[in-house]
Amino acid sequence: MWTYRNPVQVRFGSGIFSDLPTAIAGRRYALITYPDDYFRALAADLGGKAGAPALVIDDIAPNPDIRLLAEQTARFAALQDQPEVIVALGGGSVIDSAKVFAAARGDFAAMEAFLKKRAGAETLRPLPLIAVPTTAGTGSEVTCWGTVWDAEGGNKFSLAHGGLYPEVSLVDPALMVGKPRGLTIQTGLDALSHSLESLWNRSANPVSMAHAVAAARGVIATLPRLVADLANVDLRADMARAATLAGFAFSNTKTAIAHSLSYPITLRHDVPHGIACSFSLPMIIRSVADQGGICAEGIQAIFGATGNAAAAQLEEFLKKLGVSPNFHDYGVDDAEFRELVDLAIGGERGQNFIGSKESLLAAARLGADPRKAVA
Ligand SMILES: NC(=O)c1ccc[n+]([C@@H]2O[C@H](COP(=O)([O-])OP(=O)(O)OC[C@H]3O[C@@H](n4cnc5c(N)ncnc54)[C@H](O)[C@@H]3O)[C@@H](O)[C@H]2O)c1
Ligand SMILES: [Fe+2]
Structure with a gap:
């Protein structure tokens, strides 16, 4: 006996990034990405077409660490109007961070209790997520979990909740052409x-x-x-x-x-x-x-x-x-x-x-x- 289920809608193709405003569909959105110029330019392009985001978090570092995630989540809590959807534009570190923000909805302590002790699973209502992967590796665009690192404590936690499947993933290979050799190998072997x-x-x-x-x-x-x-x-x-x-x-x-x-x-x-x-x-x-x-x-x-x-x-x-x-x-x-x-x-x-x-x-x-x- 076996079952298989995956609810993510994947839209795939070179140039499919241009579908992102349609996927956001007029909702108030938070944009999660890296600090590099290339991603800033993509964010500016998106803002011109989908309107300005309610919040931009663009200081995502590789291997999202629990301390930085706590500080970033506080920026959601400070907003008057919460976003209705979270857009992740980047590799696994960006998509996994976005999953933490989606699960926390500004309340890091509740997310942390769930992450570490599985407490409050029934009350966790993650925000909808749109994933735009820029690496070909983690598969996070079609999974309902994310990896949270604790470098200081020498630990790694796995966030897992059925509500964390992205509603849509736009997989655009054209966004990946700038990946350097080392990153291309690392992410490709992660997929293998x-x-x-x-x-x-x-x-x-x-x-x-x-x-x-x-x-x-x-x-x-x-x-x-x-x-x-x-x-x-x-x-x-x-x-x-x-x-x-x-x-x-x-x-x-x-x-x-x-x-x-x-x-x-x-x-x-x-x-x-x-x-x-x-x-x-x-x-x-x-x-x-x-x-x-x-x-x-x-x-x-x-x-x-x-x-x-x-x-x-x-x-x-x-x-x-x-x-x-x-x-x-x-x-x-x-x-x-x-x-x-x-x-x-x-x-x-x-x-x-x-x-x-x-x-x-x-x-x-x-x-x-x-x-x-x-x-
Ligand atoms: N959720 C999951 O199921 C899952 C599975 C495997 C790994 N992971 C996690 O994902 C993280 C790793 O993600 P990753 O391997 O995608 O890398 P990453 O997101 O950590 O990014 C690594 C570097 O690549 C750069 N980069 C990303 N896209 C680029 C592009 N298109 N062009 C040029 N540079 C680019 C970034 O600026 C960054 O410096 C780890 O934390 C790992 O534990 C999660
Ligand atoms: Fe992996």
Whole structure:
């Protein structure tokens, strides 16, 4: 038995950004974006067509931190007239911040109680959200959750509420042509991780698998060509499509062990999210080699192989992009990696994983008996 549901309307295409005033439809709106000139120019263009926003929050920093989010939410509280819709123009950090503002409606304490203790879920009424992703990676434009970081406390929280699905997402590949090489690789690998994570997942189902296979095949076919031709809008469109499809895949499963492993690596070793959640993918493919079902079917459909042969292909792919599949290269030693596997398996996302701690350690060549490690 399985179910699949995703209520987001996606409007996709080069130039679809011009639909944004229609999507706002005369409502009082808050605009959330980055401080860079490129985004300021887009905001000015929007203001000219949709009227001035009720509030602009344009100091979004990568990996939205709980302290800055509290301060930004207070700017909503100070408004006489609350916005009727929130427009997120940016990557995952912008869309996830917008989800926090939508859930808080100016009351950060209520949002925080829900975020940390799941308190008040029944009274949380998030504002409607319009997402315009400018990275092809997080899939946040079609999910109902957002990642909130607490750098000081060394923590990461996941905001999740059915009311946080954007009502509309405008996916415009033309907005992505200015992404530099490093960011293109990081965000593309984040999307690959989302698709594979939805396969070795307790909530995997035939619809999520179909999206995951199409997404992973899209990333693998496109990313190496795109990094050699960053201004190519057709390749940007292929990557944007793959990232949104990966979003549809994990919108119903959440992520799993690779993301669970990644959060402390980002917090402790400053490794960007897209790299931290993808370098371990070949190792995880090896660790699920004995699993059947949707996981095996999906991996076979993507790589034409499972187990070692699929993992070796993915290792080659990562290395060609300059990404090492070896945790030592991120400043993590054997002892720390064992600790991270323990933490990850016990973590919220780790519990979605269909594999075992033992098979992971063996695939990482950290098994009790190294001779038993999978070659
Ligand atoms: N909600 C989810 O389901 C989900 C999934 C995965 C990751 N995340 C979170 O998303 C965040 C990462 O988001 P991201 O990878 O999209 O990056 P980001 O939003 O953090 O942006 C990173 C940098 O890219 C720049 N940038 C963005 N778009 C650009 C463009 N079109 N041209 C040039 N520069 C551009 C920004 O100015 C910024 O400096 C992390 O906090 C991560 O934890 C959320
Ligand atoms: Fe991710």
